[in-house]
Amino acid sequence: MIRQAIIPLAGLGTRLLPLTSVYAKELLPINGKIGLEYIIEECTQAGIKEIVFIISKKKEIIKKYFYNDAFYKNIIKKKNDLRIAQEYKKIKKYKKMIKFVYQNNPKGTGDAVLKTKKIIKDEFFLMLLPDDLIIKKNCSKAMISIHNKKKCSVMASMKVNKKTVNRWGIFSKKKNISKNNFYIDDVVEKPTTKSAPSNNAVIGRYILPKKIFTKLKKQKKGKGGEIHITDSIRQLINEGEKFIAHNFDGKYLDCGTMTGYIKSSIEVSKK
Ligand code: G1P
16 A cells, blocks of 8 residues: 655756746646645545655745644634635645655755655655646556556656657666556666667656665765666666556646746646
8 A cells, every 4th residue: 555655845946947036846836726736636636645745944935835824824813715714724634644854955856765764654655756747637546556456666657759868767668567557677867869778758756665765875876966766766676676667648747847837837727
């Protein structure tokens, strides 16, 4: 059973400047709702009971968003507004599920995951990268269902344009399980077009085994001087750990770039 999810939120969001100069990118609205709420909803609807937010001192605004009780109580007392009361109720519900850990020096996704080591209880846990919004179909739910059948790690995937492979973790297939699910043979972080084993990319949803922490502890810096989760996954695969790639059915929206972020509001409003 997958009960815990982790969300790395310590990134600076430079690709979305100036929107992120005083604000967290994950709190930016997408069609009237903060981006992070779509991710939280994906978790709760997939049966997740506890969510670990990996933030930094610079991103404490995210914690404040969920801990602004005095402000809400005061407003609700003054104004008898049902909508505000309902929104506050929802925030309180989420707050109960959320734990915070700190990654004050953003050294990469692998380093962010390592910060949750003491909190993760079960053999497997879910990670969602908040820049990757997947709408119309709950990707995490589909991945958890595959995990329950195969009892191994699962990552979301999709085919990307060959010219853009250097933006993604790219994997090669070992064996087909079904039309949309494959065992992975190898995975490389941001390869060049020439060296890429395929154009199958990893998208930001991962069901990872607890044993990844032992790899992350020793993980050296990789592409761009960052500690990548992909490099530890690669080691585990080499040692025989099974990883499945799941080609998801939903629509992918890249909220981490300005054009992607603008497009995401338009796409979500079409729903
Ligand atoms: C991260 C991962 C990469 C993956 C991508 C999906 O990259 O390192 O393997 O393909 O997320 O969005 P980032 O977006 O942090 O550069």
